[in-house]
Amino acid sequence: MILITGASGNVGREVLKQVAQTGAKLRAAFQPSSKATVPAGVEVAAVDFNQPETLQCALKGVDRVFLVGPPTAQLPALERKAVDVIAESDVRQLVKLSAMGGRQSIFPGQHADGEDYILSKGLPYTFLRPNGFMQNMVNYNAPTINSQGAFYGTEGDGQVSQVDICDVAAVAAKVLTEDGHVGKVYTLTGPEALTNAQVAQIMSEVLGREIRYVNLSPEQLRPTLLSVGVPEWSADALLDLQRLYREGKAANVTHDVAHLLGRKPTSFAEFLPDYRAAFDVREQAAS
Numbered sequence: 001m002i003l004i005t006g007a008s009g010n011v012g013r014e015v016l017k018q019v020a021q022t023g024a025k026l027r028a029a030f031q032p033s034s035k036a037t038v039p040a041g042v043e044v045a046a047v048d049f050n051q052p053e054t055l056q057c058a059l060k061g062v063d064r065v066f067l068v069g070p071p072t073a074q075l076p077a078l079e080r081k082a083v084d085v086i087a088e089s090d091v092r093q094l095v096k097l098s099a100m101g102g103r104q105s106i107f108p109g110q111h112a113d114g115e116d117y118i119l120s121k122g123l124p125y126t127f128l129r130p131n132g133f134m135q136n137m138v139n140y141n142a143p144t145i146n147s148q149g150a151f152y153g154t155e156g157d158g159q160v161s162q163v164d165i166c167d168v169a170a171v172a173a174k175v176l177t178e179d180g181h182v183g184k185v186y187t188l189t190g191p192e193a194l195t196n197a198q199v200a201q202i203m204s205e206v207l208g209r210e211i212r213y214v215n216l217s218p219e220q221l222r223p224t225l226l227s228v229g230v231p232e233w234s235a236d237a238l239l240d241l242q243r244l245y246r247e248g249k250a251a252n253v254t255h256d257v258a259h260l261l262g263r264k265p266t267s268f269a270e271f272l273p274d275y276r277a278a279f280d281v282r283e284q285a286a287s
């Protein structure tokens with residue numbers, strides 16, 4: 001039995017879908033308040049990492065876990081609580097969704113600490129370290145792209161080998177459903193590293209209208225992030241991540257996705273058409 005935590009999230013949702021397609025026995029963990037739905041035949045468990053007994057209960061009969069924590073200041077504490085419970089269970093593989101970048105920036109640094117904690121417990125781990133997700137463009141930048149034909153950032157000409165969440169999920173499904181991945185670390189990127197100007201160019205071509213990237217200083221962007229409700233910790237972590245990007249430290253292209261899946265990872269130009277509706281100005285205005 002496989003337990004998929006964070007099953008309502010951007011990554012967990014896709015992992016749930018792709019593991020369900022393999023026919024493996026699985027249980028999806030949602031926070032008790034979640035209204036998320038599951039594919040037919042999937043068991044459901046209410047899990048809040050702040051209430052360890054909920055995870056304890058969800059782990060009954062489980063031998064593999066996909067561990068996802070939210071990208072917030074609470075991530076290290078939440079994952080530690082989850083790992084403490086998993087360490088007391090019969091789990092024989094813990095697949096942690098981590099991040100590329102190590103301790104060079106706040107977000108991946110949290111995950112590096114999380115990996116170390118799992119190692120300190122001697123758990124049979126598999127670490128998946130994706131670079132930034134292509135879906136961030138949809139989830140965070142669609143509003144200004146649709147209202148102003150532009151997206152904003154502080155990444156300058158930094159190149160990023162961003163990865164499609166669907167490829168991350170395909171890797172997760174593979175390592176969760178076959179043997180041979182315990183003790184392995186996979187760094188997951190797309191097939192190429194692009195600057196935001198190149199991303200804007202691809203978006204313009206695919207969407208058939210001009211999309212511009214506007215580069216700002218961190219001092220210019222920070223107040224805007226706060227004004228639209230981004231919490232202070234998250235704004236600073238985001239700007240710190242964009243500093244890493246600006247410095248060209250997220251441009252590495254790895255071959256782990258291709259080795260594991262036997263095909264090239266999805267490029268940004270291949271990824272975008274599936275998300276066309278999010279950038280359809282008329283459809284967005286009507287909804």
Ligand SMILES: NC(=O)c1ccc[n+]([C@@H]2O[C@H](COP(=O)([O-])OP(=O)(O)OC[C@H]3O[C@@H](n4cnc5c(N)ncnc54)[C@H](OP(=O)(O)O)[C@@H]3O)[C@@H](O)[C@H]2O)c1
Nearest residue numbers: 006007008009010011031048049069070071099131132133
């Ligand atoms: N965005 C990127 O480019 C990127 C790149 C590399 C790595 N990552 C990492 O990928 C991970 C997942 O990202 P994502 O976009 O899928 O995040 P997400 O959509 O925010 O999903 C986080 C999940 O964690 C669940 N969760 C929150 N608090 C919880 C608690 N107390 N107990 C149990 N579950 C809880 C959420 O449930 P609810 O829906 O109920 O809140 C949700 O299902 C993050 O750790 C992030 O750092 C992100």
